[in-house]
Amino acid sequence: xxxxxxxxxxxxxxxxxxxxxxxxxxxxxxxxxxxxxxxxxxxxxxxxxxxxxxxxxxxxxxxxxxxxxxxxxxxxxxxxxxxxxxxxxxxxxxxxxxxxxxxxxxxxxxxxxxxxxxxxxxxxxxxxxxxxxxxxxxxxxxxxxxxxxxxxxxxxxxxxxxxxxxxxxxxxxxxxxxxxxxxxxxxxxxxxxxxxxxxxxxxxxxxxxxxxxxxxxxxxxxxxxxxxxxxxxxxxxxxxxxxxxxxxxxxxxxxxxxxxxxxxxxxxxxxxxxxxxxxx
Amino acid sequence: xxxxxxxxxxxxxxxxxxxxxxxxxxxxxxxxxxxxxxxxxxxxxxxxxxxxxxxxxxxxxxxxxxxxxxxxxxxxxxxxxxxxxxxxxxxxxxxxxxxxxxxxxxxxxxxxxxxxxxxxxxxxxxxxxxxxxxxxxxxxxxxxxxxxxxxxxxxxxxxxxxxxxxxxxxxxxxxxxxxxxxxxxxxxxxxxxxxxxxxxxxxxxxxxxxxxxxxxxxxxxxxxxxxxxxxxxxxxxxxxxxxxxxxxxxxxxxxxxxxxxxxxxx
Numbered sequence: 001x002x003x004x005x006x007x008x009x010x011x012x013x014x015x016x017x018x019x020x021x022x023x024x025x026x027x028x029x030x031x032x033x034x035x036x037x038x039x040x041x042x043x044x045x046x047x048x049x050x051x052x053x054x055x056x057x058x059x060x061x062x063x064x065x066x067x068x069x070x071x072x073x074x075x076x077x078x079x080x081x082x083x084x085x086x087x088x089x090x091x092x093x094x095x096x097x098x099x100x101x102x103x104x105x106x107x108x109x110x111x112x113x114x115x116x117x118x119x120x121x122x123x124x125x126x127x128x129x130x131x132x133x134x135x136x137x138x139x140x141x142x143x144x145x146x147x148x149x150x151x152x153x154x155x156x157x158x159x160x161x162x163x164x165x166x167x168x169x170x171x172x173x174x175x176x177x178x179x180x181x182x183x184x185x186x187x188x189x190x191x192x193x194x195x196x197x198x199x200x201x202x203x204x205x206x207x208x209x210x211x212x213x214x215x216x217x218x219x220x221x222x223x224x225x226x227x228x229x230x231x232x233x234x235x236x237x238x239x240x241x242x243x244x245x246x247x248x249x250x251x252x253x254x255x256x257x258x259x260x261x262x263x264x265x266x267x268x269x270x271x272x273x274x275x276x277x278x279x280x
Numbered sequence: 281x282x283x284x285x286x287x288x289x290x291x292x293x294x295x296x297x298x299x300x301x302x303x304x305x306x307x308x309x310x311x312x313x314x315x316x317x318x319x320x321x322x323x324x325x326x327x328x329x330x331x332x333x334x335x336x337x338x339x340x341x342x343x344x345x346x347x348x349x350x351x352x353x354x355x356x357x358x359x360x361x362x363x364x365x366x367x368x369x370x371x372x373x374x375x376x377x378x379x380x381x382x383x384x385x386x387x388x389x390x391x392x393x394x395x396x397x398x399x400x401x402x403x404x405x406x407x408x409x410x411x412x413x414x415x416x417x418x419x420x421x422x423x424x425x426x427x428x429x430x431x432x433x434x435x436x437x438x439x440x441x442x443x444x445x446x447x448x449x450x451x452x453x454x455x456x457x458x459x460x461x462x463x464x465x466x467x468x469x470x471x472x473x474x475x476x477x478x479x480x481x482x483x484x485x486x487x488x489x490x491x492x493x494x495x496x497x498x499x500x501x502x503x504x505x506x507x508x509x510x511x512x513x514x515x516x517x518x519x520x521x522x523x524x525x526x527x528x529x530x531x532x533x534x535x536x537x538x539x540x541x542x543x544x545x546x
Binding site (some may be wrong): 171172177185272273 | 337339358359361363365367369371373375384385387388389
């Protein structure tokens with residue numbers, strides 16, 4: 001299915017170039033459909049051909065190798081952010097599930113946290129953490145990127161886990177109470193397994209959000225080494241080599257797919273808990 | 281040493297809410313259920329029969345009065361697992377097998393794996409579910425799910441079974457078969473049962489005594505002894521059965537007073 005979608009998208013891209021004039025379609029002065037010339041929309045062969053180009057004339061590294069190393073770098077930052085985000089989101093959900101008052105107090109802020117534009121936040125985090133030392137560790141710029149990544153990732157986890165942990169019907173929670181089960185036993189035997197169908201989609205969202213957060217934070221902070229910086233660098237070279245602009249974008253997309261794919265593996269491992277709800 | 285009564289209620293009442301908006305759900309309930317006795321609570325919707333069962337189960341605290349289960353305070357009895365409970369909805373955990381569901385209360389109290397398994401299989405055998413031990417709840421019919429729930433309620437070998445309309449969602453045929461099975465199981469385990477229902481024939485067929493309750497605030501209006509010797513299928517067509525049904529129906533209507541709606545929508 002995925003393969004088919006990719007092929008279809010590629011066909012659409014080339015069809016657009018074939019059908020739409022190079023200057024785009026205009027009604028009066030307004031541009032209705034974007035330009036399809038080779039600077040704006042290079043042929044797919046050129047886009048993928050760009051991966052094979054020399055990064056800098058005369059140097060040994062290709063564009064592909066720098067995209068791969070940038071993806072690997074950013075993916076690790078995103079993974080760190082994802083991990084922190086999942087833990088924080090889950091702990092928040094646990095606290096909110098445990099105490100209604102915590103939910104009432106916290107939930108509005110959890111939602112509010114996501115309305116702040118990320119671009120505005122990234123330099124702030126970077127600025128605040130300038131001379132920070134945590135547990136004997138000096139705060140490094142990459143940690144700011146992961147922190148912002150975590151900031152995006154925790155949200156879907158907090159919301160999804162809260163719904164999941166609260167999903168068992170009263171008959172099941174009362175049953176566990178009749179068995180004199182402790183809060184911890186109820187969590188492990190009932191609430192956690194019941195939350196899996198809610199948690200998996202939340203983790204997928206969080207994985208994608210962590211990747212986006214990492215890339216945007218890299219750009220915003222100006223951290224070198226990752227895919228975010230590469231997008232800027234190649235965009236600046238666009239006049240000379242338009243096809244190269246797409247290389248890091250393809251890299252970023254692959255990165256997101258890898259992240260979500262890893263969560264899907266987890267989903268497969270937990271499929272036992274994904275069974276349909278009981279009829280009654 | 282004499283066996284303590286399974287349930288002793290003295291002057292039990294329950295108010296929900298505070299002040300002017302408070303609702304008196306039940307009031308002045310005195311009731312004793314002897315060890316091994318089968319007692320049904322019957323009454324129109326909103327008479328507080330489920331509330332009363334929940335008070336016995338220590339799921340809610342009474343506003344007044346005292347509750348003893350097996351001679352202990354209700355909270356102690358719950359912690360000691362002196363009763364098993366089954367609700368109208370089976371409430372099985374979908375991610376566990378049938379056997380895993382029956383093992384749940386055992387696992388919570390540190391029963392070893394081998395013993396858990398053996399006990400669960402015995403109970404499933406008792407409920408006629410031996411062939412379904414490794415099935416998922418979603419693969420079973422409603423009646424079978426309810427039987428799993430009853431097996432689970434029996435897992436700790438309780439001296440008292442609390443049942444809140446456990447057959448309420450089942451069709452009539454399945455329901456009658458389940459009633460007969462319950463009679464058999466009670467005979468085998470010797471457990472006392474407090475059984476909430478709003479079906480008069482069900483209450484009469486199952487119980488030694490039927491406790492008739494009136495609505496808002498719920499109180500016991502009458503306790504009717506059921507004079508049935510045996511509880512087999514023939515009883516359902518015998519004269520004493522019908523006579524007792526009539527008796528309970530009249531008690532529900534309030535004997536000569538203006539008729540009370542017998543059955544509201546649940």
